[in-house]
Structure formats: C-alpha cells, structure tokens
Amino acid sequence: MERILYHDLIGLLEGGEYVALRGQLIEMNAVDVAEFMTLLDPAQRILVFRLLPKDLSADAFAYLDSDLQADIVTSISNRELYTLVDGLYIDDTVDFLDEVPASVVRRVMTVAAPQTHELINKFLAYPENSAGSVMTSEMIELHDRCTVAQAMAEIRRSGEDRETIYTCYCISDSRRLVGTVELRDLIFHEPDEFLRDIMDADESLIRVNTHDDQETVADLARRYDLLSVPVTDNEGRLVGIVTIDDIVDIIEAENTEDFERMALMQPSEDTYLRTGVLSMYKNRILWLAILMVSATFTGKIIEGFESKLALVAGLTAAIPMLMDTGGNSGSQASTLIIRGLALGEVKLRDWFRVLWKELRVSLLCGTTLAVLNFARMWLLGSRNLLMILVVCAAMLSAVVFSKLVGGSLPLAAKFLRLDPALMAGPMITTIVDAVTLLIYFALAQTFLF
C-alpha cells in the first residue's frame, strides 16, 4: 500500500522505539501490518509479531505467506503458539496447516487445546476445494425457540470471537439447520418475538453440503447476494459457514483456474512468483507436448501437397495468415462461450442459438477479412487473380468454420462433463489449423491446377 509509510515504521523499529511503533501498528489494518512484516528480516519480524496485541497478531499472521508463517511458528514459545492458535479462526488455521511442513503441523497440534485439536483434524480431512475445507466453525447458532432478546444476549455473550454475527443460523433440538436470521431483523423486531416466527425458513433454504465444491458456494453467494453460506453435513446439521471475504477469494481462484486452463496449463496452487520452476514446467509441458504431437496431422497435410505448393508463387506464404486468422476467430468465439457457461449466462440448451449467432457473426467477419485480404494482396503486387480469390475463399471458410467450432466445443465439453475452459484458443487453433489447410488445398487443387 503506497499510502502507508512503511519506511517510517522501519525507522522506529531500527531506532528501538517500540512503544511508538506499537502505537502506529495498532492503528493499522491487519492486511497492512502483514505486508509490513513481509518487508522485515526474520528477527525483526518476530519482534514485531511479539509487539502486537493478541488479536492483531493473529489477524496479521493469517495474511502472511505460508513460509513466513512457518518461520514464526518455529521461532515462538509453546505458550505464544497456544495464544496464536487460540486467536486464529479455524479456517485460517487450517489454511496455514495445509501449506507448512509436517513438523510445524505436529507442533501446532501438540500445543492446541483439545477441542481445537479435534476440530483441526476434522477440517483437515475434508477434500481439497470442498465447502468443508474452506468453511469456518465460528458462527452464531441460535435455537429457533429463542426470543429476540435471548438471541441478542447470546450474540453479546459469544459474538466477540465469531467471524460474522450479521447472519445468524437457527437450529433445532437435533442441531439441524432450520432457518437464518439477519442481525438487522433482530434489531427491527420486538424483544419478545420468537426466532421461529421471524426467521427465513423454507424448504429451499440456501445451504451446501460439506463435500460440495467451493464453486457451488461461490455461485450461490453471487446469485443470492449472501454475506455467508451455511454448510451442513449429510444429516442436515449445521457444521460451519463460508463468509463473503473467503467467497471473494474463491471467485478469484476459480477465475485464475479458468485463465490457466484456457492457456492449457494445470492450475497452480500458488502465485506466479512463489511457484517453483519445476512445478511450472510440470504444469505446462503436458499440453504443449500433446499439441505439438497432434500438429503431425497438419504436417502430413502439407507434406501431401508440398510438391504442388512450389508451383504457384505465394501459395505457401498465405498459410500462416490463414492459420492465425482461423485460430484468432475461433478463440474469440470459444472465450465468450466459456465465460458465459462459467457465469451461468449460457446454458447447454442454448447450443442452437449459439451456432446461429456465430454463423451470422462469422459471415460478417469472414467477408470483411476476405475483402481486406483481396486489397492487401493486390496492393502487394500479386496479379494472379484466381490465386487471390482462392486465398480469400479459404479465409472466409476458415473464419466461419473456426467460429462454429469455437462456439460448439465448450458446449460439447460441458455436455461431456469436462471443463469447458479446456476448449479455448490453443485447443481450437490446433483443430482449426488442419481443417483450414484441407479447405485451402482443396480450393487450390480445384481452381489452380
């Protein structure tokens, strides 16, 4: 954050003015404190960590990168570690334990209070990217037979260390989730009203199962503008919630995954700068190799025509232009469909509308490009009219074909329950290349030889 003068803070730290430094830090946001700590060397970082009040140190800790977290945990006493784990929300503890070496995990587990220990074990067991793995158990649970006054008293009693108190969850005797009540509703209702009379409760109460994918959580929150989504087990008992700040992170992570898949990479677990060279290599090489090998087809098509290509000047020179334009046209169409599917704006049943729209758009684009190409080749001095027309016709066919393929393949992938994001530019290009060349050579064969 440019607005914050970390430089001044480092001055205080190096000058040993710890009281003044602490005074500045406690006025700051935990995110900025974490960023400041990232700039320090390990000894300074521990010093700053120890200067912070309990809540702020835990909050800032939650925003640090996992290697710095592991560093801190190995440098503090068991007593300090106990306080830290006590101050962290369970989802942040689990996030952190997921990333650090086993020795650090063991130490945290030894030190944690028994019920925390048990909770951590339970949370670590949920599958990666499931609702269970991203939820927290620090929510407000209220009995549906409570009155508003009792509910407010319960919130005042236990709310201080809950991740949110704005949506409260109503449970039955058997701990089954039966409704939700917003804090704003509690404030606007009379103290003696019963929760069960004012809560939102119907059969379509929005909730997810612990094993649902985190994407489902994000989709529901986005659709219904929720501040948190409740997570229930197979018996319908409330076991946790996912709050909007984590949902925003899930949305960005899912988008990143789509961006990576569309460039045919395995999604990486970490940010660019923190991913190792070897795992980057592993994420990228598979599809590069598959696509390179599949270019054998294109090579074979050209090989079969190689002797004839030499007969008409300029035939070979047009190949890259046709291939690139086809690839670009296809990746425009596929990008829009992939994105539309991801946001739920395009559904499988729309396939006919998609094809019809792509057909019209591609005829317009293809015709424009063909005319432009005619002018381009003429201006460059080519006077073989038939040859120019063959290139133009191939151009039009390539654009129409690749837009139809680009519009269809993501839908086909969705139908086959594959990730539509795989059917983006690079994949489309490889398929479109071969067909474009076949059309081009067929036209040349018919009109030029």
Added chain:
Amino acid sequence: MERILYHDLIGLLEGGEYVALRGQLIEMNAVDVAEFMTLLDPAQRILVFRLLPKDLSADAFAYLDSDLQADIVTSISNRELYTLVDGLYIDDTVDFLDEVPASVVRRVMTVAAPQTHELINKFLAYPENSAGSVMTSEMIELHDRCTVAQAMAEIRRSGEDRETIYTCYCISDSRRLVGTVELRDLIFHEPDEFLRDIMDADESLIRVNTHDDQETVADLARRYDLLSVPVTDNEGRLVGIVTIDDIVDIIEAENTEDFERMALMQPSEDTYLRTGVLSMYKNRILWLAILMVSATFTGKIIEGFESKLALVAGLTAAIPMLMDTGGNSGSQASTLIIRGLALGEVKLRDWFRVLWKELRVSLLCGTTLAVLNFARMWLLGSRNLLMILVVCAAMLSAVVFSKLVGGSLPLAAKFLRLDPALMAGPMITTIVDAVTLLIYFALAQTFLF
C-alpha cells in the same frame, strides 16, 4: 434454479389461484421470483408483478433484464411507478435507467419524488464504471459526537430502507467522512460511549473518490475484506457507498473484460445471448483485421525462402508445428503474468524475476519438446538427420523466445499504462510467428544448403 418448481407456480397462475400463488412467491427469494417472471408472457408478468408486496416487487424488478424492466414500466400506472421507484435502491434505479429507452427514463423522472429526481440526475452524470456510477446513497450516516445508544436509535429509525446497516459511517459537522463503525462494535460497547472514541479513524481510512474506477473499489474491498466501501467527493464529504454484492458483480465484470481483451475483443456491455450480431461483429473485427494484415510479415518471410523450401522434403511441413508450439508456449507465460498483474501478485519491479523464471522454465520445456520431436520425426520415417536437428533446434529457440516475449509484453504494456490483457495468446502468436520462422530459416540456411 432447478430446486424450485416453477412449473407448479405456472399451474397456480394459469388456474387463477392468485392467493395461493402470492403465498408461494412471498416465501421465495427475489432472485428466484425474477427468474420465474422471466419465464412468463408480458401479461402474466404484469399480473405477477402486481401480486407481489411492494418491497418484493421492487427487489425482483431490480434483478430483471432491462428489456423486461422497460416492458413493466410502460405497462403500469403512474401511481404504481411512483411506488416502484420509491421501493428501489438508488443504484438499482440508475442501473435500470442506464439501459432503457429515453421515453421510459422521462416517464420515471416525471413520476419520481423531487429529491429522488435530483439524486437520479446526479448519479446518472457520473462517468461509466466510476465509483459514483455504481454507488448507492442508502447508507447509515452517524455523527461522530453521537453515543452508542443514540447511534442504535438512529439505526432503528432509519435503517429499514438502507442497503446495509452493518458498516456505519461517521461524519463531522461539515459532512466530511471521519471514521467507520461496525454494527458489531456498537453491540459490544456500552450505550454511553461516544462514537468518536470507538470508531475506526485514521489518516489511511479506506475510501474512494466518486471518479475513481470501479476496479479500485473492488481491489480495496478484496484486499481489506470490507463489506462496503465509502465514496467521497473532492471535499472529502461522504456521498455514497458500494456494497459487497455489487463489488462481487464488479469483480466478475472486470474478469469478463480481461477474458475478452485476452482474445482481442472489445469488451461487450451485455451477456453473450443478449448481444446483437452487429455489435458482436464490431467487437471482434478490428483486431482480427489488424492481426491478419500484420501476418503480411510472416508471408514475406516465407516468400523470401519459398524457392529453397521446396529443396528439402519436410521443411515446409514443420512450419505449422513450430508456429503453434511457439504460440502456445508464449500464451502460457503471458496468461500467468496478466493474471498476476490483475491480482497484484506480480509487480512491475519483478520483471527480472519473471524473465529469469521464464528462461529456466522455457529451457526445460523446449528441451523436452525438442527430444520428443526428434523421436516423432524419426518414428515417422524421416532419415535426414541434419534436417531433424534443425527442426529441433528451431523448436527449442521458439519455445525460449516465446516464453520470454510472453513474460515481458504484459509487463511492458503495464509500464506503458496499456491494458496488459491485450498481450495475451493471439498477440503473442503473431509476434512469435515471424521470429520463429526467421530462426528456422536461418538455421536451415546455415546447415542444409
């Protein structure tokens, strides 16, 4: 929503069982009511709209597509329209007025209460995608000299029609924003404490200006896990807030824009199915044409070498494979950097680390692909060892070069204050094609002729 049986609701509607239908609808979420209304014909839609209680009808209206909104507005009486506009939040009114024909806007403006009229005019004047254009003015403003008890009374008095009451904004006598206080803080503090003693207030109080881009709002909310972001004018006076549900929509819209830019399209204003064929053509054709014309360079390079290509069998056939692999390698690198820049995980100052990482990854990928290609060509029966080695060396160079270009161009765009998303696959491919061919032909020239 598959979970909801719209079919049953349509049954009630067609059977004329309006009381039962209303009973079902008022239990439903406004989003689902809007989806249900989308399925109906215009006459039925108005009927359902009139069945709904005031708040629910306004909420559901806000979720409808703009053509259906315009339909409804032209079908209802002035009195109903007044009630509707009164029930809508100002940001939803402005969103809707931004999209509908001028005649509908005039009618709404005539009917609206004078202060609403004035507010709408002010909001419509903010530039597109600015914080001002997405904010709402329905927030809780509290004087910093209030006590907690006075604040709670004010929230109870005016909170019912505020978009959020969970973050309240503290203002000074001159209406300048001086701090924020969370509803949860009010609940945990004593009634006689003063807001100015408990509010978050420091010089780095998070806020945006009305003219800041909506992306800034989203970035701040994501970084600091905020439920709403305050918007101030040039004098620091509070004029509105942007709430988290709108911020989630902004995040998705910004991501969609990046996806579209990366496939070299102008971002569209509407969803895929609702964008007309002509505007789709306009969004796509510009870059297709630019890239097609710039393929002239690639064509020229091939033309200069055309006579020699014919001399060695297989030389031409390898061109598509080299070009595609170069393009794919480059688009992997550029995608990661574009995404890293968008999320703030990669900064301009990291350019050296990016190049160093891409160099190592590309050497690994390039070597693997070269070896694989050697095997491929050998297995396909080629026995011209020197020619195979030339293709392999060109492959390695193409991968290294395109990964370095793919890693650099988004950073260069950022440095030049252009959108890094433009430097994605299609743009990289076009640049990489020419260089790959030059390297390939230079190697062939040296070793084969």
